[in-house]
Amino acid sequence: MTASASESGNTVAAVDLGSNSFHMVVARLQGGELRVVDRIKTMVRLGEGVDARGRLDPAVRERALEALDRFGQRLRGLPRGSVRVVGTNTLRVMRDAQGFQAAAESALGHGVEVVSGVEEARLIYLGVAHSLGDDGQRRLVVDIGGGSTELIVGEGVMPLHMDSLEMGCVRLARQCFPKGRYTPRALDRAALRVAQELEPVARRYHNAHWAQAVGASGTVRAVQAVLKGLDLSPDAITLDGLLRLRECLTRAGRESSLDLPGLDADRRPVFAGGVMVLLGVFQGLGIQRMVASDGALREGVLHDLLGRMASRDVRDQAITAMMARYHVDAEQANRVSGTARHLFGQVRRAWGLDDEAEAWLRWAAETHEIGLDIAHGSYHRHGEYLARHSDLSGFSSQDQAVLAALIRCHRRKISRKALDAVPDNRRLRVERLIPLLRLATVLHRSRLDDALPAVALRRRDDRLDLRFPAGWLEAHPLTRADLAEESTALKRLGLALRVR
Numbered sequence: 001m002t003a004s005a006s007e008s009g010n011t012v013a014a015v016d017l018g019s020n021s022f023h024m025v026v027a028r029l030q031g032g033e034l035r036v037v038d039r040i041k042t043m044v045r046l047g048e049g050v051d052a053r054g055r056l057d058p059a060v061r062e063r064a065l066e067a068l069d070r071f072g073q074r075l076r077g078l079p080r081g082s083v084r085v086v087g088t089n090t091l092r093v094m095r096d097a098q099g100f101q102a103a104a105e106s107a108l109g110h111g112v113e114v115v116s117g118v119e120e121a122r123l124i125y126l127g128v129a130h131s132l133g134d135d136g137q138r139r140l141v142v143d144i145g146g147g148s149t150e151l152i153v154g155e156g157v158m159p160l161h162m163d164s165l166e167m168g169c170v171r172l173a174r175q176c177f178p179k180g181r182y183t184p185r186a187l188d189r190a191a192l193r194v195a196q197e198l199e200p201v202a203r204r205y206h207n208a209h210w211a212q213a214v215g216a217s218g219t220v221r222a223v224q225a226v227l228k229g230l231d232l233s234p235d236a237i238t239l240d241g242l243l244r245l246r247e248c249l250t251r252a253g254r255e256s257s258l259d260l261p262g263l264d265a266d267r268r269p270v271f272a273g274g275v276m277v278l279l280g281v282f283q284g285l286g287i288q289r290m291v292a293s294d295g296a297l298r299e300g301v302l303h304d305l306l307g308r309m310a311s312r313d314v315r316d317q318a319i320t321a322m323m324a325r326y327h328v329d330a331e332q333a334n335r336v337s338g339t340a341r342h343l344f345g346q347v348r349r350a351w352g353l354d355d356e357a358e359a360w361l362r363w364a365a366e367t368h369e370i371g372l373d374i375a376h377g378s379y380h381r382h383g384e385y386l387a388r389h390s391d392l393s394g395f396s397s398q399d400q401a402v403l404a405a406l407i408r409c410h411r412r413k414i415s416r417k418a419l420d421a422v423p424d425n426r427r428l429r430v431e432r433l434i435p436l437l438r439l440a441t442v443l444h445r446s447r448l449d450d451a452l453p454a455v456a457l458r459r460r461d462d463r464l465d466l467r468f469p470a471g472w473l474e475a476h477p478l479t480r481a482d483l484a485e486e487s488t489a490l491k492r493l494g495l496a497l498r499v500r
Contacts, residue, residue: 013075014301015085015108019047019146020170020270021218022064024071025298034302040074042067043266047090047146047170054095061100068107075109084305086297086396087114089147089168098423111425113396117164121150122393123300128216129157130303131295140210140285143296144219144277146170146270151205161204167197169219173273180255182272187249194280207286216296219274222267224292229261237290242279249275304394315394319363322390326373332447337365340440343457350459351432361433364406365440384408384418398423405430410437414492431493435464438489442482463496473499
């Protein structure tokens with residue numbers, strides 16, 4: 001089944017490449033609301049196939065790509081920009097993540113973004129918040145995935161505190177139950193691991209700071225189904241119910257003997273790991289009762305995607321917050337941004353650039369001086385580091401590599417290392433934005449509000465022609481000298497610059 005021509009215009013889709021399962025949800029926008037029209041879930045256990053050195057088992061890789069081929073058939077016909085695919089913990093730790101991403105993108109027909117743990121937490125909270133509505137209460141959201149657990153405290157649709165912990169149902173099962181044996185010693189070891197992970201953040205998320213606890217994703221729903229099947233708790237997860245489940249694990253002794261009502265066979269290998277993570281979270285954060293949410297990461301991705309399409313892009317807010325955090329000179333940022341976008345408009349068609357490329361140029365211009373908050377010397381290097389490693393809402397790790405490369409390369413020598421960190425399918429765009437940002441920066445070196453002359457930029461094959469009014473360059477020798485240096489620097493991009 002593929003997307004029909006009538007469907008593709010108002011349909012969006014989200015794909016979640018989780019460490020345990022792959023999920024896809026397709027929804028149609030009707031009357032300003034999302035109506036889910038299709039869901040597909042495949043238990044892949046991608047995290048189970050990654051060894052201690054980050055290498056992905058070939059059989060698991062094949063299994064994952066076969067699942068994505070099926071997803072790709074459903075997504076066929078949906079335009080670029082209406083589908084967002086996110087990878088989580090396993091792709092963050094996989095050694096050859098770029099190679100797997102390229103294969104996944106080929107199968108899906110859409111790009112794959114690897115999101116940070118904090119960005120994953122933000123998207124999870126967004127999905128949960130939209131599924132529950134705003135009851136005015138502060139809530140704790142817990143999402144136990146295959147490789148990580150996200151904790152979020154928020155109000156309404158606004159997250160207030162977010163953390164991603166390196167523990168999940170697949171990870172804990174591999175660490176503590178590698179042979180599927182649930183001995184008292186193994187269960188105690190699992191409980192200790194969870195307590196150790198929680199200790200640094202437990203105070204922030206303790207029950208004094210929220211009124212309701214909500215769980216999301218597969219582990220929570222599996223636990224709730226089993227508790228209901230055992231008649232222990234029909235409508236919620238309780239601490240007493242989780243303690244009883246631990247007793248069930250002890251009595252079973254091993255995975256092969258675990259026979260619980262409501263437990264699916266494909267969930268059984270990681271069920272004990274999920275139970276122990278959830279029990280540890282209950283005990284560490286003082287939770288007595290938790291309800292399950294229908295919304296999770298993929299629903300959050302859908303709502304975030306709708307925000308981008310409706311010009312409510314959370315990335316704009318993240319850039320504004322970064323400018324404030326690092327005390328950026330907003331007037332200079334606006335000068336450089338305005339001129340860079342003016343130059344962009346003159347080569348847009350010749351270079352095949354689009355609105356998204358213009359947004360990247362604007363974000364880079366607005367943040368190109370964040371490194372000055374550390375030191376003036378090599379501030380482009382400091383800015384690159386901040387852009388690459390800060391928590392930026394809405395930005396994937398590949399997005400941050402793009403922003404970091406633009407900031408690093410806006411002055412001095414163009415860094416091959418920074419460019420090599422950019423995904424291959426974005427590199428050409430970055431290499432075309434760099435000269436525009438560099439030229440705008442040079443033209444505003446004086447940091448004055450004096451109007452620039454009418455500057456014309458034209459692309460001639462592998463050459464840029466920059467034309468000024470007669471006599472202007474002679475009256476501005478510093479700019480002329482800077483542009484001569486730019487002519488040398490841009491050769492590293494295979495571009496000649498002619499200034500007249």
